[in-house]
């Protein structure tokens with residue numbers, strides 16, 4: 001039985017919208033936070049589009065869609081958004097200063113038990129760990145765009161210290177799919193699998209940060 005029932009997603013754009021919708025579809029109670037009201041409106045519209053996709057392609061019923069909507073809340077109030085979160089997944093823009101600022105702003109608002117994960121594609125998770133104020137409860141969970149079809153997640157950084165987060169991404173909770181890179185990492189934190197993924201598969205290449213090292217075994221192990 002999972003103890004990660006209350007999820008907050010920071011950033012309601014492309015990936016935040018998908019992570020929040022899919023997690024609600026899989027039974028989580030989800031709060032979507034954004035600094036921009038209009039972004040939340042766009043997220044609601046995207047969720048309507050995902051509803052149609054899940055009906056057509058994922059085997060959802062009308063009742064599934066209704067309960068998914070019921071599990072979703074949208075807010076621009078960060079304190080409200082995280083006040084009862086078991087897990088916060090950050091999906092704000094891939095800009096280090098923006099991510100650091102939101103982690104710092106959130107740090108004093110989180111319940112003690114809350115776990116925090118970054119969906120960053122190219123940035124090193126370790127560079128944000130201290131800003132969260134709880135590096136021991138921080139890791140990376142990198143979801144794929146088109147989460148209903150690209151149904152995988154790359155856990156990285158501190159995996160072995162965050163079994164609850166890994167549990168969240170188990171197949172039973174994420175639906176059909178796979179976890180790529182689950183066995184990355186040793187007992188010490190590792191940076192890199194999502195960077196490796198991006199540079200070898202998605203060919204993003206937008207980061208100058210090293211993506212191999214610090215214990216990350218690199219593309220062959222993917």
Ligand SMILES: NC(=O)c1ccc[n+]([C@@H]2O[C@H](COP(=O)([O-])OP(=O)(O)OC[C@H]3O[C@@H](n4cnc5c(N)ncnc54)[C@H](O)[C@@H]3O)[C@@H](O)[C@H]2O)c1
Pocket residue numbers: 010011012013014015016033034035036039090091092093094098102119120121122142143144145
């Ligand atoms: N788009 C992809 O294909 C993809 C795939 C995997 C991972 N990611 C990662 O997901 C993260 C988000 O990417 P995206 O494509 O969804 O971005 P996006 O630009 O679509 O959405 C970002 C959202 O964050 C909001 N935002 C900006 N500043 C904020 C703040 N301080 N607090 C809260 N919300 C804020 C914006 O209003 C916007 O709605 C990035 O780290 C990216 O690397 C993206």
